[in-house]
Amino acid sequence: MVSKKIIELKNVTKRYNGVVAVNNISLYIRENEFITLLGPSGCGKTTTLRMIGGFEDPDEGDILFDGARINDVPPYKRNINTVFQRYALFTHMDVYENIAFGLRIKKVPKDEMDRRIKRMLKLVDLEGFEHRHVDSLSGGQQQRVAIARALVNEPKVLLLDEPLGALDLKLRKEMQIELMDMQKNVGITFIYVTHDQEEALTMSDTVVVMNKGVIQQIGTPVDIYNEPQNRFVADFIGESNIIEGIMHEDYLVEFSGRKFKCVDKGFNHMEEVDIVIRPEDIDITEPEKGLIQGVVTSVVFKGVHYEMLVEGGGFEYMIQSTDMQPVGANVGLTFNPEDIHVMKRGS
Amino acid sequence: MVKFLKRFYLCLIFIFLYAPILVLIVYSFNESKSRGHWGGFTLKWYGELFRDRDIIKALYYTFLVALLSSIISTIIGTFSAIGIHNMGLFGKNFALNINYLPVLNPDIVTGVALMTLFISVNMRLGFLTMLISHTVFNIPYVILSVLPKLKQMNKHMTEAALDLGATPAYALRKVVIPEIMPGVITGALIAFTLSIDDFVISFFNTGSGVTNLSILVYSMAKRGVKPSINALTTLMLITVVILLLLINKRTTKGDELLP
Amino acid sequence: MKNKAKYLAYPYIVWMAIFIVIPLLLVLIYSLTAGNVNDPSSLSFSVESYTRVFDVMYLKVIWKSFKLAIISTVFCLVLGYPVALIISNVKAKYKSILLMFFLVPIWMNFLLRTYAWMAILSPNGFLNRVLSLLGLPTLSIMPGQTAVVLGMIYNFLPFMVLPIYTSLSKINRNVLEAAMDLGANNFITFLKVILPLTVPGIISGITMVFMPAVSTFVISQLLGGGKELLIGNLIEQQFTVQRDWHFGSALSIILMIMILISMAVMSKVDNDNGNGGAPTW
Numbered sequence: 001m002v003s004k005k006i007i008e009l010k011n012v013t014k015r016y017n018g019v020v021a022v023n024n025i026s027l028y029i030r031e032n033e034f035i036t037l038l039g040p041s042g043c044g045k046t047t048t049l050r051m052i053g054g055f056e057d058p059d060e061g062d063i064l065f066d067g068a069r070i071n072d073v074p075p076y077k078r079n080i081n082t083v084f085q086r087y088a089l090f091t092h093m094d095v096y097e098n099i100a101f102g103l104r105i106k107k108v109p110k111d112e113m114d115r116r117i118k119r120m121l122k123l124v125d126l127e128g129f130e131h132r133h134v135d136s137l138s139g140g141q142q143q144r145v146a147i148a149r150a151l152v153n154e155p156k157v158l159l160l161d162e163p164l165g166a167l168d169l170k171l172r173k174e175m176q177i178e179l180m181d182m183q184k185n186v187g188i189t190f191i192y193v194t195h196d197q198e199e200a201l202t203m204s205d206t207v208v209v210m211n212k213g214v215i216q217q218i219g220t221p222v223d224i225y226n227e228p229q230n231r232f233v234a235d236f237i238g239e240s241n242i243i244e245g246i247m248h249e250d251y252l253v254e255f256s257g258r259k260f261k262c263v264d265k266g267f268n269h270m271e272e273v274d275i276v277i278r279p280e281d282i283d284i285t286e287p288e289k290g291l292i293q294g295v296v297t298s299v300v301f302k303g304v305h306y307e308m309l310v311e312g313g314g315f316e317y318m319i320q321s322t323d324m325q326p327v328g329a330n331v332g333l334t335f336n337p338e339d340i341h342v343m344k345r346g347s
Numbered sequence: 348m349v350k351f352l353k354r355f356y357l358c359l360i361f362i363f364l365y366a367p368i369l370v371l372i373v374y375s376f377n378e379s380k381s382r383g384h385w386g387g388f389t390l391k392w393y394g395e396l397f398r399d400r401d402i403i404k405a406l407y408y409t410f411l412v413a414l415l416s417s418i419i420s421t422i423i424g425t426f427s428a429i430g431i432h433n434m435g436l437f438g439k440n441f442a443l444n445i446n447y448l449p450v451l452n453p454d455i456v457t458g459v460a461l462m463t464l465f466i467s468v469n470m471r472l473g474f475l476t477m478l479i480s481h482t483v484f485n486i487p488y489v490i491l492s493v494l495p496k497l498k499q500m501n502k503h504m505t506e507a508a509l510d511l512g513a514t515p516a517y518a519l520r521k522v523v524i525p526e527i528m529p530g531v532i533t534g535a536l537i538a539f540t541l542s543i544d545d546f547v548i549s550f551f552n553t554g555s556g557v558t559n560l561s562i563l564v565y566s567m568a569k570r571g572v573k574p575s576i577n578a579l580t581t582l583m584l585i586t587v588v589i590l591l592l593l594i595n596k597r598t599t600k601g602d603e604l605l606p
Numbered sequence: 607m608k609n610k611a612k613y614l615a616y617p618y619i620v621w622m623a624i625f626i627v628i629p630l631l632l633v634l635i636y637s638l639t640a641g642n643v644n645d646p647s648s649l650s651f652s653v654e655s656y657t658r659v660f661d662v663m664y665l666k667v668i669w670k671s672f673k674l675a676i677i678s679t680v681f682c683l684v685l686g687y688p689v690a691l692i693i694s695n696v697k698a699k700y701k702s703i704l705l706m707f708f709l710v711p712i713w714m715n716f717l718l719r720t721y722a723w724m725a726i727l728s729p730n731g732f733l734n735r736v737l738s739l740l741g742l743p744t745l746s747i748m749p750g751q752t753a754v755v756l757g758m759i760y761n762f763l764p765f766m767v768l769p770i771y772t773s774l775s776k777i778n779r780n781v782l783e784a785a786m787d788l789g790a791n792n793f794i795t796f797l798k799v800i801l802p803l804t805v806p807g808i809i810s811g812i813t814m815v816f817m818p819a820v821s822t823f824v825i826s827q828l829l830g831g832g833k834e835l836l837i838g839n840l841i842e843q844q845f846t847v848q849r850d851w852h853f854g855s856a857l858s859i860i861l862m863i864m865i866l867i868s869m870a871v872m873s874k875v876d877n878d879n880g881n882g883g884a885p886t887w
């Protein structure tokens with residue numbers, strides 16, 4: 001069963017002072033999906049999120065919620081809630097009052113309000129924190145209050161604008177898992193914005209990669225990682241070696257001075273293409289056993305592996321491996337046909 | 348040695364600041380009216396102070412105008428500051444530059460200018476004109492006090508309130524105003540203090556028997572003073588010291604006292 | 607979502623137009639016209655009010671106002687800077703008490719403070735009484751220029767001390783420690799580090815003293831006995847006794863311009879010091 005489209009953007013454009021921040025994008029979001037808008041600063045992801053929330057108006061295009069056009073509906077009438085980047089908690093209120101804010105407006109009776117808030121605090125692991133003052137909480141705690149404050153209103157969609165940005169690495173990773181669990185437990189749609197591609201790949205059902213106001217690719221984390229559709233996505237997601245080459249025919253590509261068997265097809269005869277090989281897919285071996293021969297020019301210890309640069313075949317390859325070879329060593333590089341990923345030549 | 352010099356210098360300055368006031372206090376207990384003679388200790392001038400119609404009337408108007416104008420200017424100033432904060436750059440600068448004219452101008456110019464306005468429209472100078480004039484120079488100080496608090500506020504806070512279902516009016520009431528309250532209160536206090544102490548602007552913009560303390564002292568000083576003014580000085584000093592001690596108790600940093 | 611909050615300011619904008627802009631425009635118009643102010647139709651364009659200002663008699667008044675204001679400001683700076691410095695170096699627990707007592711006089715009514723000096727400096731006043739008791743000759747300081755300057759210093763000294771104190775208290779301890787680490791003794795640290803860092807405070811202080819000093823009429827009236835005329839007195843007279851609103855308005859406009867020029871000069875000095883002119887009051 002395919003769940004229905006809960007939010008749809010149709011040809012949405014937004015300009016600021018003549019600069020186009022969001023350029024004619026169209027996408028849809030399914031119910032109960034965890035979808036992430038991913039891209040560098042200034043790519044338009046936050047603007048898109050804010051338009052969905054109602055804090056910015058699109059200059060062109062339509063935003064649909066449950067099939068209905070909501071361009072002119074103010075934020076306080078949309079069944080959507082937001083977790084802001086720096087939490088935006090009400091510092092003059094305690095935790096209980098912050099979370100109760102939306103409920104008070106809806107005139108929820110006290111008993112039910114107490115019940116819902118208690119349940120929310122349990123969900124975000126802040127039981128007993130009702131009367132703590134917001135200023136006395138740590139960053140992680142504040143962030144969970146912000147989430148509770150939004151979720152207690154039982155919206156259909158939750159928008160999250162880089163909520164983990166201000167947390168330290170370890171806490172961030174813990175919160176990523178917690179948010180994923182929360183989304184499954186509560187069963188609502190999460191629209192998440194981040195510039196951290198690892199975060200996006202970890203948490204999402206669907207990733208929308210954006211750059212300069214344009215959608216670059218939409219897909220599952222696995223698809224985006226393994227089959228980037230253009231140079232930008234290949235470069236932005238994970239580490240890549242991007243080599244220029246020529247596609248001779250289906251399943252046969254030439255680069256670095258020789259031909260390789262690969263698993264891609266559908267290109268024109270002798271078409272110029274870009275080839276992507278992930279550093280972790282390349283193995284280091286003796287020069288005569290390698291598909292390409294080269295010299296190690298740099299070795300950096302990264303903890304989980306060594307990152308080495310090897311010059312060979314007219315290209316500087318990056319390899320991530322636990323096999324260390326020192327600078328100046330002659331080595332051979334090997335990889336499998338399925339590790340070669342061919343894309344249309346980008347600009 | 349250096350320490351001694353520092354303390355000595357500081358003492359000198361404090362003597363300089365307090366000597367005149369202390370002299371008046373001493374004279375307030377002086378039986379004799381003359382400023383040269385000591386005629387004996389008495390409290391009669393204090394009694395006269397409370398019986399003196401002119402002084403009581405002046406004090407009454409001083410406080411009434413200060414109270415009313417600080418309340419009015421705080422309300423107008425706070426809402427205007429919120430409005431200005433949300434204006435586009437050009438409008439904001441324009442509004443602020445004009446707003447600060449009464450602050451930058453010497454008060455004689457502001458006072459005279461307001462007077463010409465009132466007289467040009469044939470308005471009688473009296474309580475209303477004095478109240479309006481005080482409000483005119485109070486509002487900029489309220490805005491000056493509230494605007495920084497607005498800038499400090501997380502700009503997403505209002506959006507968060509709207510996101511949670513608040514209408515703009517509700518968000519203003521329940522989120523924005525409580526956040527900026529310290530600035531509002533400081534502004535109100537500054538307005539009150541400036542009003543109590545004002546002379547020049549009141550001088551030009553009042554009439555029909557409405558005076559304030561400053562104007563009263565001025566006319567007395569020109570003519571020849573009543574000793575009951577010395578008694579008033581003493582009482583005023585005691586009040587100010589008590590007030591400042593109270594404020595000092597409530598705040599731990601002395602910088603909060605800067606008017 | 608449209609931002610409607612800005613409409614909250616619109617009533618005030620109307621207020622400002624009525625009570626700030628129009629009054630100043632009126633003064634400007636009066637300064638540039640001649641005729642009976644009560645009868646608008648009799649007014650005609652004229653710069654005679656401005657040309658009158660260039661009469662030697664009036665130029666002397668303007669000059670005297672500047673002179674006395676500058677003298678007072680200099681004294682306030684010289685006397686006040688050490689006060690700010692000493693208080694800022696005092697142990698924290700004494701700081702707030704000291705500041706509090708320093709501020710008490712400001713909170714007392716300005717007229718009363720000026721009147722208090724009359725009690726001391728007048729011919730029969732406290733000072734002369736004490737002097738004659740000691741067998742010393744009496745001084746006739748009041749009425750006179752010295753008394754006026756004394757009155758100005760007395761009233762405005764705290765306004766010089768406060769901004770300087772604020773700017774001193776903002777100096778990061780680490781900066782001073784860095785200077786000493788690099789070999790500077792106390793005196794050099796003061797001259798090369800502290801003093802330049804307090805320039806914004808000094809500028810604030812100068813502004814807050816000079817402006818009221820140059821435009822006062824109360825201090826000059828009460829302590830100068832009506833014989834030491836400053837611009838403020840002139841203006842006051844035109845609007846009360848003389849009823850020559852045109853001349854009074856011209857003088858007001860000139861006073862405004864002088865103050866604006868002084869402030870422009872001040873902010874240029876501030877910018878040249880590379881401090882960015884952050885307000886410190």
